[in-house]
Amino acid sequence: MNKLGHEVLAAVLQVRSRSPGQLSLEVLLWQRAREPQVGRWSLPGGQLQADEDIERSVRRQLAEKVDVRQLSHVEQLATFSAPDRVPGPRVIATAFLGLVASDNDPELPDDTQWHRVDALPRTAFDHEAIILRARDRLRSKLSYTNLGFALAPPTFTISELRELYSAALGHRVSATNLQRVLSRRGQLTTTGETASPGPTGGRPAALFRFTCRDIRVTDPVAVLRPPSGRR
Amino acid sequence: MNKLGHEVLAAVLQVRSRSPGQLSLEVLLWQRAREPQVGRWSLPGGQLQADEDIERSVRRQLAEKVDVRQLSHVEQLATFSAPDRVPGPRVIATAFLGLVASDNDPELPDDTQWHRVDALPRTAFDHEAIILRARDRLRSKLSYTNLGFALAPPTFTISELRELYSAALGHRVSATNLQRVLSRRGQLTTTGETASPGPTGGRPAALFRFTCRDIRVTDPVAVLRPPSGRR
DNA sequence: TCCGGTTTTCGCCTTTGAATCGAAAACTTC
DNA sequence: GAAGTTTTCGATTCAAAGGCGAAAACCGGA
Secondary structure: OOOEEEEEEEEEEEEOOOOOOOOEEEEEEEEEOOOOOOOOOEEEEOOOOOOOOHHHHHHHHHHHOOHHHHHEEEEEEEEOOOOOOOOEEEEEEEEEEEEEEOOOOOOOOOOOOEOOOOOOOOOOOOOOHHHHHHHHHHHHHHHHHHHHOOOOOEEEEEHHHHHHHHHHHHOOOEEEEEEEEHHHOOOOEEEEEEEEEEEEEOOEEEEEEEEEOOOOOOOOOOOOOOOOOOO | EEEEEEEOOOEEEEEOOOOOEEEEEEEEEEOOOOOOOOOOOOOEEOOOOOOOOHHHHHHHHHOOOHHHEEEEEEEEEEOOOOOOOOOOOOOOEEEEEEEEEOOOOOOOOOEEEEEEEHHHOOOOOHHHHHHHHHHHHHHHHHHOHHHHOOOOOOOEHHHHHHHHHHHHOOOOOEEEEEEHHHOOOOOOEEEEEEEOOOOEOOOOOOEEEEEEOOOOOOOOOOOOOOOOOOO
């Protein structure tokens, strides 16, 4: 039997604010201190162990870089297998998408930093392709699932949520429409509380939370759905 | 470095007619002649070789069971890694979805047969889960992409296409609606030809083909799309 | 206390695309 | 030519998202 190495890699994404009011989608990377590719930035990950499946493995590997209890969502992305994707002995990689809610700010090791996904530094191997794949997966799932819960704090105003979505999707989002779409789907629950207005005043915003914090497909808009039989 | 085996598996799906007029979604399986799991039905696949990536590997392995030129579409599904998913030395599996258009009827080896996905025989290892995953992927992509081209013959009538979709989706489909949805999306092109009516008469049906035979997302119904800026 | 400024919220309307229905068209056989 | 079949097409309804502006609820300062 042909034996080869298998690693797991995770693109952990979070919407973060670098300067106040300026949110951006960022990814967790660590800088390589040794060859190969010294100085380049890598996704966290490592070799799969004998007694773990890849889902367990990715959580174990991530624990070295970040508090895994702050991971609100992890899902498999794809497996990358080009024979020359890394130098030396062949290694297959299964990539994951991880999400951290925006109210967390995990302690990071010295070699590890957040980087804007739209302004990546020099990355190692095929990691840039993996990061972009993770971003695309997040963007499409924000549309047709309730995955927003994994980016948002436990409770939030519509304006805050709008900024989160806007940073993650990379385009402007209307607060009016966001609220209507999510609440029509039953994803939003009002807490009854209100946030205190900012220094410039204004009507106090109502606080919401996601109805359900398990990922749930909103029906990938079931086109060609079965005939209703309704008359 | 921890070395382990890596195999690729393919769930090749086709809409086939067992008795005339009765279409069903079927999957290509071969029956195991040796331990482990003698007599159970397996997905085609095999060990990844040193110089190939998994996409090449799956096509190579499939060539042993079916004419690969008849494969109209192949895509990666997911990687399965439970340590005990097969007995003996550990093997990771990356599963693929393959599609064959309904006008093909490939020559098959003696140990290989088509089986209805909704009436599977006793399958080996975790292969049933993979088959169901493949079916679900096909069903959702039929809705929001033009993947139908991979199931359909080069040219077809709307009625034929309706039966194909109906068998693949597992529910009735309205011909009227199917035609309008696909042509609004620009996926259908009329050939100008018409099919000859059946033995019972009836208006001759117009022949169509898919505008484009590369997979193309129809916009996963871009909810929360960017503001139009239109006034 | 009143008033302008600010932010959120809500209702109404438009737009888009899918589902339904029924009638017309085009062919068969008798 | 009449009756029966099947396809095709237009008109209508229905559902969900996007756009817009007015009303609500707060601020600070005159």
